[in-house]
Amino acid sequence: MDISRVNTLSYEDFVNNLGNVVEKCPIITAAVWSRRPFESLAALEAAINDFIDALPESGKEGILRCHPDLAGRDLQSGTLTRESREEQARVGLDTLTSVEVSRMARLNEEYKKRFGFPFVICARMNDKETILRQLSERLGNGLEVERARGVEEVKKICRLRLQGLVRNDANNKL
Ligand SMILES: NC(=O)N[C@H]1NC(=O)NC1=O
Numbered sequence: 001m002d003i004s005r006v007n008t009l010s011y012e013d014f015v016n017n018l019g020n021v022v023e024k025c026p027i028i029t030a031a032v033w034s035r036r037p038f039e040s041l042a043a044l045e046a047a048i049n050d051f052i053d054a055l056p057e058s059g060k061e062g063i064l065r066c067h068p069d070l071a072g073r074d075l076q077s078g079t080l081t082r083e084s085r086e087e088q089a090r091v092g093l094d095t096l097t098s099v100e101v102s103r104m105a106r107l108n109e110e111y112k113k114r115f116g117f118p119f120v121i122c123a124r125m126n127d128k129e130t131i132l133r134q135l136s137e138r139l140g141n142g143l144e145v146e147r148a149r150g151v152e153e154v155k156k157i158c159r160l161r162l163q164g165l166v167r168n169d170a171n172n173k174l
Pocket residue numbers: 023067068069070083084087088118119120121122123124157
């Protein structure tokens with residue numbers, strides 16, 4: 001689908017197609033539909049990012065809380081969204097050893113206890129070693145830093161999901 005096709009979608013189709021670009025937050029997609037027509041994929045992404053940036057801190061934390069743990073219970077029980085399952089599988093989080101699973105679970109729990117939201121990182125821009133390393137390192141940050149960091153990671157995940165759904169014509173024009 002290219003951006004001109006995106007601009008013709010009814011809000012129902014827009015949300016059906018793009019509703020999970022921010023994990024389990026279709027309200028964001030539903031809100032930015034009003035900003036169409038989008039000049040480009042970058043303009044659509046910017047509208048989503050603007051919406052996120054305009055949220056109060058509690059709203060940003062709410063977005064983070066919609067994310068499943070990496071290599072967590074949803075992965076084990078097969079209840080992840082398709083997007084998240086593919087992202088986690090791509091970096092091998094579905095084939096961790098039991099020692100790695102326990103380490104990840106322990107650090108994820110520690111992180112959630114400290115910050116009140118889950119550790120979020122763009123899995124596809126990492127591998128399992130850098131994810132584990134970041135998880136331990138970021139546990140040492142303060143709340144404000146981590147909230148902002150998590151939101152930046154949500155935007156990276158969103159960018160890659162959008163690129164998988166909407167053709168980037170800007171590249172073709174060069
Ligand atoms: N917790 C967390 O980071 N989850 C996300 N990361 C990612 O790349 N896909 C997700 O679902």
